Amino acid sequence: MNEIFKALNDETRRRIIELLKDKDMNAGAIAEEFNISKPSISHHLDILKRADLITSEKKGQFVEYTLNTTILEEVLTWILTLKK
Amino acid sequence: MNEIFKALNDETRRRIIELLKDKDMNAGAIAEEFNISKPSISHHLDILKRADLITSEKKGQFVEYTLNTTILEEVLTWILTLKK
DNA sequence: ATAATATTTAGATATTTGTCTAAATATATA
DNA sequence: TATATATTTAGACAAATATCTAAATATTAT
Numbered sequence: 001m002n003e004i005f006k007a008l009n010d011e012t013r014r015r016i017i018e019l020l021k022d023k024d025m026n027a028g029a030i031a032e033e034f035n036i037s038k039p040s041i042s043h044h045l046d047i048l049k050r051a052d053l054i055t056s057e058k059k060g061q062f063v064e065y066t067l068n069t070t071i072l073e074e075v076l077t078w079i080l081t082l083k084k
Numbered sequence: 085m086n087e088i089f090k091a092l093n094d095e096t097r098r099r100i101i102e103l104l105k106d107k108d109m110n111a112g113a114i115a116e117e118f119n120i121s122k123p124s125i126s127h128h129l130d131i132l133k134r135a136d137l138i139t140s141e142k143k144g145q146f147v148e149y150t151l152n153t154t155i156l157e158e159v160l161t162w163i164l165t166l167k168k
Numbered sequence: 169a170t171a172a173t174a175t176t177t178a179g180a181t182a183t184t185t186g187t188c189t190a191a192a193t194a195t196a197t198a
Numbered sequence: 199t200a201t202a203t204a205t206t207t208a209g210a211c212a213a214a215t216a217t218c219t220a221a222a223t224a225t226t227a228t
Contacts (some may be wrong), residue, residue, distance in 0.1 A: 002095060010216080011086060021166050027175055030165035042176055043203055061174050061225040069167045079160055082105050083153045094186080111205055124187055126206055145195040145204050 004075060007051035012036065013044050020054060020067035027063050088159060093133035097128050100129065104138060104151035111147050 007013055016030055031041040045065060048054045052071045057064050091097055100114055115125040129149060132138045136155045141148050 005089070005093045006111075009089045012216090014085075014089070028173090031175095036216090037218060038175070039219080042096060042178080043216075044175085053130055058224090063175065067166070072163050072166060075098070076160070079156050079163075082101060082151070082156060090185095096186090112203090115205095118187090121188060122205070123189080123207080130206085142194090147205065151175075 001074060001078070003051040004053065004071065005029055007047050010044070010047075012041075012057075013048055016041075016044060016048060017053060017067060018063060024064050024066045026059070027065065030065065085098060087135040087165055088155065089138065092159075093130070094120060094131075096125075097132055100125075100128060100132060103143050104149060108148050108150045110143070111149065114149065115117070159163060 008017075012034060015033070019025060019030060019033060024075060027038070027042060030045070031038045034041060045054065045056070051057060053068055055066050055068055057066070092101075096118060097168070099117070103109060103114060103117060111122070111126060111129060115122045118125060129140070130139065133140060137152055139150050139152050141150070
């Protein structure tokens with residue numbers, strides 16, 4: 001839970017999540033969307049991955065990232081229990 | 085949105101939220117639940133308040149804190165839009 | 169095999185954050 | 199009014215974080 005909230009606590013990472021909502025993308029394509037160096041984006045992807053919010057699959061020389069919405073259930077239920 | 089996720093990105097603050105889910109509490113009573121100094125708890129309460137996740141009302145010499153579940157809607161909808 | 173492209177790792181640095189103690193402020197009570 | 203209680207503010211400090219550049223690794227293409 002800690003890892004998830006930590007991962008979500010960054011505008012760049014939240015935007016990455018939003019990008020992956022529409023379609024899977026490789027690291028380079030993701031990086032192009034930001035004015036941030038590739039290593040930094042790579043670091044953000046790593047944090048999202050550790051939180052299990054995204055998964056990665058090597059496709060040739062590219063690494064494709066996919067959003068894992070399942071893990072968001074946890075946050076969802078946590079919030080819902082607060083609202084009653 | 086940034087403020088909300090920032091506020092939620094701390095175990096102590098999330099526990100404070102959970103405490104306030106059951107009942108309103110004053111600052112001292114909240115602080116008693118943690119092995120953390122009162123000034124630190126006060127600081128956490130301030131962050132939660134800035135995020136609008138809680139509200140405070142002075143009652144005599146005490147300050148009573150109340151959970152504001154309304155603001156959690158924002159997070160809820162953000163997550164829900166990702167899941168479709 | 170060599171060169172080019174894609175991505176990550178390593179190491180450095182400035183900023184943010186959570187915590188503390190001491191002091192200040194506000195209210196209640198004797 | 200003087201004292202006790204409740205809470206916050208101020209200032210300091212160590213740990214965590216986001217970013218960068220340079221270098222390493224992996225894959226593809228010539």
